[in-house]
Amino acid sequence: MRPKDREAMKRARVRAGYTQRNLAALCECTQAAISGLETGAMLNCTEDLAKAICKWLDRDMEDLFEKRVGSRVHRVTNAAGFKRQATLVA
Secondary structure, three states: EEEEOOHHHHHHHHHHOOOOOHHHHHHOOHHOOOOOOOOOOOOOOOOHHHHHHHHHHOHHHHHHHHHHOOOOOOOOOOOHHHHHHHHOOO
16 A cells, blocks of 8 residues: 555644554554655555554545555564574574
8 A cells, every 4th residue: 555645644643643653553563664654765555554544543545545556565674673584594
């Protein structure tokens, strides 16, 4: 899923009274994911995350996201997970 209008997402979040961290906790994702979606650093997200964001912002999916056929969402890991993985391989 790709955000349609990043500013609209941010306005909806602020209007709902959530910080990025609050919304991330409710959606069970990282604050960096919410920030990335709002700033454009993260171009796509999973449908589950998009649904959770829309649920907590009380918006329809069509208002905030568009489905991209054939788009792939890459796995996002934290720095600690990446480091552990790198030491196991090396």
